[in-house]
């Protein structure tokens with residue numbers, strides 16, 4: 001079956017895990033406390049401030065003080081918990097870093113090349129990440145240009161859409177991939193959709209939903225077992241795709 005639609009994971013697939021763990025997550029932990037010190041307690045969800053709106057969704061025992069909120073998010077980040085409130089907050093804080101030049105996304109050169117060359121009127125690329133859609137759009141708007149130090153590339157014009165855990169669901173559940181197939185009008189043709197991820201459970205869930213799916217093995221990713229290698233197609237670069 002001919003593939004004409006790619007769904008790409010971000011961390012560990014088109015971008016090194018170290019960028020998320022060693023740059024994005026610490027940036028959030030460093031900058032978030034300065035945002036929260038300006039906020040008045042108790043929180044009022046009627047305020048226009050988008051950060052207050054997000055924090056208002058927290059359980060009442062956590063949102064009662066800034067120190068509880070900071071400790072709560074530090075704990076979620078340390079455990080890499082894919083929490084929708086954390087993910088939406090991170091998008092706001094990272095925006096600052098991308099806009100002032102402190103953050104630039106080191107998307108792998110093979111992935112830049114693929115994203116720049118694959119899309120056409122009949123071939124599409126979508127993104128599905130646990131990072132919020134806001135964070136995904138920012139990351140692809142500020143891609144480090146591998147040829148020059150000072151410039152960045154905006155790959156968003158090449159992308160047809162974005163999914164996160166609030167719009168599609170958790171990435172290890174096959175129902176999330178069924179939802180994506182519905183959204184992109186591919187329910188009757190799921191084998192024409194190829195999902196790429198570093199995470200074996202995500203690849204397994206996508207295959208269960210009827211998509212094709214390969215594991216992308218990058219330096220620093222979680223090691224694969226012999227069984228994983230026998231069960232799934234494993235690629236090391238998007239250059240290996242023969243589409």
Ligand SMILES: CSCCC(=O)C(=O)COP(=O)(O)O
Nearest residue numbers: 009010011129130131135136
């Ligand atoms: C959109 S960049 C931030 C990535 C992130 O927060 C994350 O949890 C990465 O998860 P992924 O699903 O891309 O592996």
Ligand SMILES: [Mg+2]
Nearest residue numbers: 009011012198
């Ligand atoms: Mg990943």
